[in-house]
Structure formats: structure tokens, C-alpha cells
Amino acid sequence: xxxxxxxxxxxxxxxxxxxxxxxxxxxxxxxxxxxxxxxxxxxxxxxxxxxxxxxxxxxxxxxxxxxxxxxxxxxxxxxxxxxxxxxxxxxxxxxxxxxxxxxxxxxxxxxxxxxxxxxxxxxxxxxxxxxxxxxxxxxxxxxxxxxxxxxxxxxxxxxxxxxxxxxxxxxxxxxxxxxxxxxxxxxxxxxxxxxxxxxxxxxxxxxxxxxxxxxxxxxxxxxxxxxxxxxxxxxxxxxxxxxxxxxxxxxxxxxxxxxxxxxxxxxxxxxxxxxxxxxxxxxxxxxxxxxxxxxxxxxxxxxxxxxxxxxxxxxxxxxxxxxxxxxxxxxxxxxxxxxxxxxxxxxxxxxxxxxxxxxxxxxxxxxxxxxxxxxxxxxxxxxxxxxxxxxxx
Amino acid sequence: xxxxxxxxxxxxxxxxxxxxxxxxxxxxxxxxxxxxxxxxxxxxxxxxxxxxxxxxxxxxxxxxxxxxxxxxxxxxxxxxxxxxxxxxxxxxxxxxxxxxxxxxxxxxxxxxxxxxxxxxxxxxxxxxxxxxxxxxxxxxxxxxxxxxxxxxxxxxx
Numbered sequence: 001x002x003x004x005x006x007x008x009x010x011x012x013x014x015x016x017x018x019x020x021x022x023x024x025x026x027x028x029x030x031x032x033x034x035x036x037x038x039x040x041x042x043x044x045x046x047x048x049x050x051x052x053x054x055x056x057x058x059x060x061x062x063x064x065x066x067x068x069x070x071x072x073x074x075x076x077x078x079x080x081x082x083x084x085x086x087x088x089x090x091x092x093x094x095x096x097x098x099x100x101x102x103x104x105x106x107x108x109x110x111x112x113x114x115x116x117x118x119x120x121x122x123x124x125x126x127x128x129x130x131x132x133x134x135x136x137x138x139x140x141x142x143x144x145x146x147x148x149x150x151x152x153x154x155x156x157x158x159x160x161x162x163x164x165x166x167x168x169x170x171x172x173x174x175x176x177x178x179x180x181x182x183x184x185x186x187x188x189x190x191x192x193x194x195x196x197x198x199x200x201x202x203x204x205x206x207x208x209x210x211x212x213x214x215x216x217x218x219x220x221x222x223x224x225x226x227x228x229x230x231x232x233x234x235x236x237x238x239x240x241x242x243x244x245x246x247x248x249x250x251x252x253x254x255x256x257x258x259x260x261x262x263x264x265x266x267x268x269x270x271x272x273x274x275x276x277x278x279x280x281x282x283x284x285x286x287x288x289x290x291x292x293x294x295x296x297x298x299x300x301x302x303x304x305x306x307x308x309x310x311x312x313x314x315x316x317x318x319x320x321x322x323x324x325x326x327x328x329x330x331x332x333x334x335x336x337x338x339x340x341x342x343x344x345x346x347x348x349x350x351x352x353x354x355x356x357x358x359x360x361x362x363x364x365x366x367x368x369x370x371x372x373x374x375x376x377x378x379x380x381x382x383x384x385x386x387x388x389x390x391x392x393x
Numbered sequence: 394x395x396x397x398x399x400x401x402x403x404x405x406x407x408x409x410x411x412x413x414x415x416x417x418x419x420x421x422x423x424x425x426x427x428x429x430x431x432x433x434x435x436x437x438x439x440x441x442x443x444x445x446x447x448x449x450x451x452x453x454x455x456x457x458x459x460x461x462x463x464x465x466x467x468x469x470x471x472x473x474x475x476x477x478x479x480x481x482x483x484x485x486x487x488x489x490x491x492x493x494x495x496x497x498x499x500x501x502x503x504x505x506x507x508x509x510x511x512x513x514x515x516x517x518x519x520x521x522x523x524x525x526x527x528x529x530x531x532x533x534x535x536x537x538x539x540x541x542x543x544x545x546x547x548x549x550x
Contacts, residue, residue, distance in 0.1 A: 038521035046532055084418060211446045211495035224445070229467035230420065293421060293463065293472055295447070306450045306461065319450035321499075326448075329498055 003031065006340065008347075010039045021331070021347065028339045033331050048318040053079055053153055053287055053309075060305075060320065061147055066109060069102045070298030071320065072151035074305040077232060077294030079153040082287055082309055088279040091155040093271050096233035098142065098150050099296065100268040105134040106299035107257045107264075110348075111182075114254060117344050118195055119381030127182065130175045137171050140164050155281030165272050172265050179265075183258045194387045196251035200334040200346030203248060210330045213323045214301025215256045216350045220248035226297040240267050250349045287313070298323055300350075324350070341379045396469050399442065403473075407434055413476075423461075425476040431462070432487045434475060438464050439492055444473070446495045451507040453535045458484055458507055479509065488514040506533040 004025045010018040018039035024032035044063055048056045060071040073095060080087065087095075108131040115123025135145040141160055142148035150156050186192055202212065207220040217224060223244045227235040243259040245252040289311040295304045301323030308317040327350040335346050394402070400422065404411065410430035415423040426434055438444050447463035457478040465472050479486060488511040489496035500511045501520040508531040511517065519526075530540055 038519070038523065041521040041523070043532065081418075081421065208445075209494045211493065224467055230465070230470045230472075291423075293474070295465075295472075302447070304447050304463070306448075306463070308452060317450070317452045319448070321448040321450075325498060326495060329494065332494075 010036070019328070023335070023340065023343060025340055028341070030335050030338055030340060030343055033335050035328055035331060037328070045318055045320055048320075049315060052313045053315065056315065056318065057151055057153070058149065060318075061149060061151075063320065063322065065146060066106050067102060067298045067300065067303070068147045069098050069151070070296055070303040071305070071322075073099055073296045074294040074298075074303045075307065075318075076151050076153045077296065078292040078305040078307040079284075079287060079294070079309075081292030081294055082290045082307065083284065083292075085154070085282060085284070087155050087282060089276050090159075090278040091280045092234050093275050094156045094160055094280065095151065096235065096238075097160070097268055097271045098138075098148055098156075099233065100264040100271070101134060101138050101141065102148075103264045103299045104261050104268070105131050105138070107261045108134065111254070111257060111261075114345065114348055117348055117377060117380055118192065119384040120192075123182065123185075126178070130178055133171050133175050137168050140168055140171075152281070153287075154284035155279070157281075159280050160272075160275065165275070169269055169272060172269055176262070176265060179258070179261060183262075186254060186258065190391055191384060191388050192254075193251065194391075195342075195384055196254060196345065197249055198247075199250045199342050200338060200349055201248045202330055202334050204246075206330065206333040207248070210333065211326050212301070212330050212350075213326050214297065214299070215243075215253055215260065216301065216327045216330065218242070218244050219252040219256045221246040226295055226302050230295065232296060234271060235267075238267055238270050250345055253349045287311070300324055301327060341383045344377065344380045394442070394469070396471055399466060399469065399471065402442075403434075403438075406437065410434060420470055421472050421474070423474045423476055425478065428477045428479055428486050431475065431477055432489065432492070435462060435464070435489055436492050438473065438475075442466065446489075446493055447472070449496070449499045449503065451503045451509065451533065453507060453533060455535065457481065458509060460486065460503065460509070462489075484509045485512055486510075487512050490514055505531070507531050508534065 006023040006025055008021040008023065010020040020036040020039070022034045023030050044059060048059055051059055057072045057075060060075055061068050063071045108127050112124045112127035112131070115121070115127065138148065139145050141164065142150050142158060150158055202216065202220045204221045207217040207222050212220070221244060223242060225242045228242050240263050243256045243263065245256055287309045289309055291306070291308040293306050295302050303323060304321040306317070306319040307315050310316045330350065331347065335343055338346060403424065404414065407426065407430065410426045410433070411424055412427060413425035417423060439446060444464040444466045447465050449460055449462045452459045458481060460477050460479065462475040463472060464475070477486060486509060488500055490500070490513065498520060500514050501517060503509050504511060504517050505519050505522050527540060531537065
């Protein structure tokens with residue numbers, strides 16, 4: 001059978017990280033995949049060398065629009081590792097609260113989009129409505145719905161007002177019933193089972209070989225979470241569970257993320273209720289020469305920063321490793337062997353920067369057939385419809 | 394294995410290969426090794442001690458180009474960074490792909506940003522830089538100069 005190359009991407013007005021996938025297909029089946037990134041390479045590592053340690057937090061906050069807190073968090077921990085200091089207790093609590101709020105809204109955003117790609121636009125609308133509540137919470141706490149600018153080496157920039165806390169807890173409580181309902185709907189829905197179970201399986205060996213991170217590896221049975229293994233913030237003082245499943249398919253990745261949202265709400269509430277009084281900043285003046293490493297668990301996995309200082313007020317090297325950098329290559333293990341109508345959701349299941357999948361074009365080598373992105377989403381949604389009809393729903 | 398055991402094991406096993414050993418803090422250890430030994434040491438750390446490969450990071454200093462390979466031992470919360478210093482005249486080191494697939498992209502990245510040749514890498518294509526970026530110009534080198542007069546890169550804008 002003739003092999004066809006399916007280019008996916010790279011540009012779409014909504015996406016923050018353009019990526020280009022080229023799938024080689026035989027009929028419906030994907031036999032090879034290649035990924036090309038770098039369309040949005042902004043040279044932030046180089047840029048960071050020209051900023052002072054304090055200014056760098058603002059630059060790297062703009063690396064990602066969704067997990068905008070994880071980068072400053074890892075960076076400030078790396079700088080604190082150079083000086084070997086611990087931030088004040090209250091600052092640790094505030095950092096944890098902001099990081100968990102971000103995890104909730106990031107996972108909800110992903111869940112909504114996953115629903116859309118499977119042809120469940122109701123899920124999409126519902127979940128994004130819930131996400132609005134969280135964005136409001138973040139606005140109350142930090143003044144911004146995104147890019148919170150709360151972090152600085154040595155502490156946090158803004159304090160949380162005591163009188164805001166009851167409002168925030170009320171808002172957090174209000175989304176738990178709807179989330180529980182969505183969780184049940186996903187676990188019980190036979191169509192979602194048929195579309196996602198056993199699809200795009202990442203085995204435990206592959207997860208270790210590719211050094212996959214975060215929910216992508218936890219869904220494959222790798223019980224690793226930076227918050228548990230190398231506790232930072234106040235994660236070692238609070239009761240919470242690490243969510244691990246063992247099948248590694250798309251369904252498990254959905255489940256891990258939904259359950260993590262509920263855990264994150266629990267952590268955030270407990271932090272708000274037990275917030276201690278005290279200083280929020282160490283007022284660090286000088287950074288001595290040396291090198292430091294900071295790593296935190298972002299919504300998508302471990303974010304890793306390496307900073308080297310030569311004693312001046314600027315870093316001489318600042319290495320940034322985002323979690324998707326390690327998760328993206330796992331496509332080679334998950335997509336190959338699956339059908340093209342499943343490729344959309346498998347590519348989406350690691351929660352990459354996602355909207356790339358909306359702009360696809362299918363073309364056969366001789367150029368006789370041309371589908372665009374909408375056609376491929378339609379293919380995916382039609383498959384759901386077909387399964388529904390077969391089940392008599 | 395506890396922290397002391399891991400460190401003692403590594404120090405004894407690779408007595409010949411280790412050049413410098415820096416115990417920075419309870420969670421961070423920096424070990425400088427000979428560049429030729431990178432495959433041997435990382436193979437032992439990844440396979441026998443089952444550490445996770447975090448990432449590698451390259452730094453251009455005045456005399457050498459350094460590469461740090463970061464491995465985390467999650468059970469004991471210890472991050473070991475293997476440091477290799479490459480002579481600027483001969484920027485070559487063995488690729489780690491035979492040991493784990495996770496090294497693929499980062500080696501491609503260091504190859505284009507710092508100009509290091511990874512021996513045995515199956516596919517050293519560009520990862521981040523655009524197609525019109527000229528060959529042989531590496532943006533993270535100390536001596537990097539803007540090659541395109543029209544570009545606004547690197548002027549502190």
C-alpha cells in the first residue's frame with residue numbers, strides 16, 4: 001500500500017507553541033511520526049543572561065501562558081539554591097497556593113479541549129465555565145487572571161489579604177460538585193471508554209526510557225512526582241495523594257488529571273486555612289558566584305531550571321527545561337500503530353501546547369487529496385458518532 | 394540505597410574517571426568526570442542505580458565548553474550533576490542515545506546552540522533554530538556576534 005505523509009501544523013492563531021508533526025500513514029494506520037519544533041523559539045535563555053536576577057522572573061513568566069507560575073517557581077528555587085537559603089514560611093504557603101491554582105486551571109483547560117476533540121462540546125463548555133471560577137480566584141489572590149508575577153528570589157511580591165480568604169474558599173467549594181459530576185460522567189460513559197481505552201498506550205518501560213514526566217508518566221504507572229520526591233513549598237506538611245494509574249492509555253491520562261484537580265483544590269484549601277503569619281520576603285541583595293538547580297512539578301510535569309552566577313547581578317547561564325520537551329518525543333511510542341482518527345486525541349493526551357491539532361492538512365504524496373484541520377476533527381467526531389450508533393445510544 | 398552509599402559507590406567504582414567531586418548540599422552533588430567516561434558512568438547511574446535523566450545543559454566558559462548531565466535519584470531526593478569539560482579545539486563527546494531515548498532532543502539542541510558534535514547520534518538535525526540560520530554560528534557561545542545586520546536580536550531591545 002502507498003505511504004502517505006500527513007503534515008500537522010505548525011501555525012494557528014490560538015496556539016502558544018507551534019509544532020509541526022508529520023505522520024506517515026498507510027491507509028488509516030500511522031506507521032511513523034516526526035516532530036519539528038522551534039517555530040516560536042524566542043531565545044529566552046539568551047535573553048535571561050542580559051537581565052538582572054530580579055528582572056529574569058518576569059521574562060521567564062512569559063515562557064508559557066498556561067503554566068506561567070511553574071517557571072518563576074523553578075527559577076527562584078534555583079537562585080535560592082545558589083545562596084542556600086530557605087524562604088519564609090508564609091511565602092512558602094503563598095507559593096504553594098498559586099502553584100496549585102495554576103494546576104487546577106491548566107488541567108481544566110486541557111479537559112475541555114479533550115472533550116471538544118472527542119466530539120463532546122458540552123464537556124468543553126461546562127469545564128471552561130468552571131475554569132472561569134478558578135481564574136476569578138487567581139484574580140482575587142494575585143490581581144491577575146494569568147501571569148501572576150507573585151514570585152521573586154527570596155519570597156513573594158504580594159501578600160494574600162486575610163479578608164479575601166472566605167470568598168476564595170467559597171468559590172473553590174462551589175466547583176467541587178460539578179467536577180465530581182464530570183468525573184462520574186467520564187468514568188461511566190461507554191462512548192468515552194470506547195474512544196480512549198487502550199488507545200495510545202505508553203508502557204512503563206517507554207515512560208522511563210523517554211524520561212516522561214508528570215501526568216503522562218503517572219498514567220503509565222511511574223509513581224513519580226516532584227512534590228512528593230523532592231518536597232518544596234509546603235507539600236511535605238500537607239496531606240495529599242499522588243494519583244497513579246497503570247494502563248498508560250488516553251483514558252488513564254484523563255482520569256489522572258481529573259483526580260489531580262480535586263487533590264489540588266484540597267491542597268489549596270488547606271493552605272489557605274492554615275496560612276501562618278509572618279514575613280513574605282528575605283530581601284536578597286547579592287547573589288554569590290555558584291550554580292543552582294531548581295525543579296518543581298508544573299501541571300504537565302517537572303520544570304527544571306539551572307542557573308549559574310559569577311557574582312555579578314546577572315546570570316551567566318540560565319537553562320530552562322519545560323516538561324513538554326521530554327513528553328513530546330513519546331509520540332514515537334504512542335501514535336505509531338494507531339489509526340489517524342485517534343491521532344488527534346493521542347497527540348493531545350500529553351497536554352502539549354495544543355491548538356496545533358486544529359490546523360491539520362492531510363495530503364497524499366501525489367497531492368490528489370487535501371483535508372484541512374476541520375476535516376480531521378470531523379473524522380474524530382464522526383468516529384464517536386459511529387460508536388454511539390453501534391451501541392444504540 | 395541511602396545517599397552516603399550511592400556517593401561512596403560512585404566514588405569507588407569510578408575512581409579513575411572522577412576528576413573532581415563537589416558535595417554542595419544534602420540534595421545536590423556535582424561530579425566532574427573525564428569526557429571519555431560519560432557513556433560508562435551514565436549507563437551505570439541510569440540502569441543500575443535507576444536514576445531519572447533530568448536534562449543536560451551546556452555552558453560556554455572562557456577555556457572550555459562544559460556540559461552538565463543532571464540525574465535525579467528520586468527515592469533519596471538527590472540530584473547528581475555529571476560535569477564534563479570539553480576542550481574548545483575538539484568539541485566532541487559520545488551520544489547517550491544507546492542508553493536512553495530521552496537524550497535525543499537535548500543533544501540536538503546543544504549541537505546547534507553550542508556546536509558540540511555528539512558521536513553516534515543517529516539524527517543531528519536542527520531542533521530550535523530556523524532553516525535560514527547560517528551553519529557554524531552558535532548563539533550560546535561566548536564569542537557569538539550578530540550575523541544579520543537587519544535583525545534586532547541581542548541588542549538588549
